Amino acid sequence: MKKKVLAIMLASAMVASAFTGCGSKSEETSGSDASSSDSASTEEVTDVTLTVWSPQEDQDGDAESWLQTECEAFNEAHPEWNITFEYGVCSEGDAGDTVSADPTAAADVYMFANDQIPNLVANGALAELGGDTLDQIKANNTATTVSSVTYEDAVYGVPFTGNTWFMYYDTSVFSEEDVASLDTMLEKGKVSFPLSNSWYIAAFYAANGCTLFGEDGQDAEAGIDFSGDKAVAVTNYLVDLVANSNFSNDADGSGLAGLADGSVNAIFSGSWDYEAAKEALGDNLGVVASPSITIDGNACQMKAFAGSKAIGVNPNCENQQVAVALAAFLGSTDAQSDHYTMRNIIPCDTNCDVSGDAVAEAQNDVLDGKSVLQPLVSEMGQYWTPAESMGQELVAGSVTADNAAEKTEAMNEAMNSSSVE
Numbered sequence: 001m002k003k004k005v006l007a008i009m010l011a012s013a014m015v016a017s018a019f020t021g022c023g024s025k026s027e028e029t030s031g032s033d034a035s036s037s038d039s040a041s042t043e044e045v046t047d048v049t050l051t052v053w054s055p056q057e058d059q060d061g062d063a064e065s066w067l068q069t070e071c072e073a074f075n076e077a078h079p080e081w082n083i084t085f086e087y088g089v090c091s092e093g094d095a096g097d098t099v100s101a102d103p104t105a106a107a108d109v110y111m112f113a114n115d116q117i118p119n120l121v122a123n124g125a126l127a128e129l130g131g132d133t134l135d136q137i138k139a140n141n142t143a144t145t146v147s148s149v150t151y152e153d154a155v156y157g158v159p160f161t162g163n164t165w166f167m168y169y170d171t172s173v174f175s176e177e178d179v180a181s182l183d184t185m186l187e188k189g190k191v192s193f194p195l196s197n198s199w200y201i202a203a204f205y206a207a208n209g210c211t212l213f214g215e216d217g218q219d220a221e222a223g224i225d226f227s228g229d230k231a232v233a234v235t236n237y238l239v240d241l242v243a244n245s246n247f248s249n250d251a252d253g254s255g256l257a258g259l260a261d262g263s264v265n266a267i268f269s270g271s272w273d274y275e276a277a278k279e280a281l282g283d284n285l286g287v288v289a290s291p292s293i294t295i296d297g298n299a300c301q302m303k304a305f306a307g308s309k310a311i312g313v314n315p316n317c318e319n320q321q322v323a324v325a326l327a328a329f330l331g332s333t334d335a336q337s338d339h340y341t342m343r344n345i346i347p348c349d350t351n352c353d354v355s356g357d358a359v360a361e362a363q364n365d366v367l368d369g370k371s372v373l374q375p376l377v378s379e380m381g382q383y384w385t386p387a388e389s390m391g392q393e394l395v396a397g398s399v400t401a402d403n404a405a406e407k408t409e410a411m412n413e414a415m416n417s418s419s420v421e
Contacts, residue, residue, distance in 0.1 A: 157310030158331030
């Protein structure tokens with residue numbers, strides 16, 4: 001419904017401090033321009049149309065849906081704008097390709113997985129954020145989460161949930177002490193891990209000091225360092241892991257299926273598999289961050305890739321200030337709390353209370369220290385295929401103690417070859 005009310009005057013200084021908007025930093029209003037507007041009279045309500053895309057699940061519900069609920073709340077909170085929302089469906093995973101295909105025809109505000117930032121920026125489909133919006137992001141999130149939406153020293157999204165994995169296990173088989181060590185677990189029960197999946201296998205190498213693009217994952221010139229004795233030691237560990245009768249490779253859903261029929265007692269996945277894991281184990285379901293592994297007599301913490309999902313603004317949007325304000329609102333503490341209540345989307349905002357939620361606590365434990373940032377540098381594209389090949393060869397038994405060093409060095413060389421895509 002259109003709001004026929006007069007807006008309380010908004011000094012442009014406030015607007016400039018709130019948003020960098022859908023353009024460059026040079027487009028922000030200067031201090032002198034802002035002060036000159038303080039004497040302006042009240043303005044009439046501005047009619048605005050915003051297109052917003054989200055996953056279908058955010059728009060489901062007979063009585064209420066998260067996206068529409070938040071957008072209407074935003075509308076009510078801003079009497080200076082009379083906003084008509086147009087909604088569309090696009091999952092976070094599809095946003096990178098869908099929005100990049102034609103940014104001028106895409107949504108003004110949309111949700112995306114953070115690893116898509118380089119592609120979206122390169123295609124002119126994602127706006128840099130600044131001002132109060134950037135302050136909000138930095139104040140309400142951990143350094144890891146902020147880094148997950150930072151690309152080439154600029155922030156490109158308002159994060160609303162973390163994206164990583166952890167462990168589900170059967171508490172009737174493993175104790176809380178057992179799940180601190182993968183090696184201890186393998187003495188007591190069946191463990192399934194997606195070793196042939198390149199998103200997961202890196203956790204073993206990162207545990208023993210291997211790095212991807214420097215310590216912070218943002219130094220393209222540093223390359224990928226899965227070389228030398230530290231990496232060979234991991235490959236040898238994985239050779240022994242595959243040979244262990246209590247280990248199985250999790251592929252094509254075999255881990256969850258095994259959890260359900262009792263042939264598997266622990267799997268590694270994320271919040272998206274909670275319901276299935278709960279159905280499989282019922283009251284015996286345990287959830288915890290990934291365990292340590294023992295390499296050369298030392299306990300080394302497995303480190304999953306850390307990422308996030310975020311709300312972005314299209315730099316081609318007509319109403320820049322409104323779009324950025326909406327993105328900030330959808331990623332705010334209150335909106336994330338609503339997302340958690342309505343859809344069980346685990347908030348990344350540190351002000352949100354998730355105490356007592358084992359899944360949320362496990363995810364945050366990983367993000368807060370048992371992970372490495374999934375690099376956003378374009379050269380990261382060179383990692384995936386060699387890592388997957390190593391995992392597949394390990395599972396197939398073609399990597400052995402005799403050729404582990406050779407295979408490891410070949411993987412590292414391929415990861416750092418510009419010919420690999």
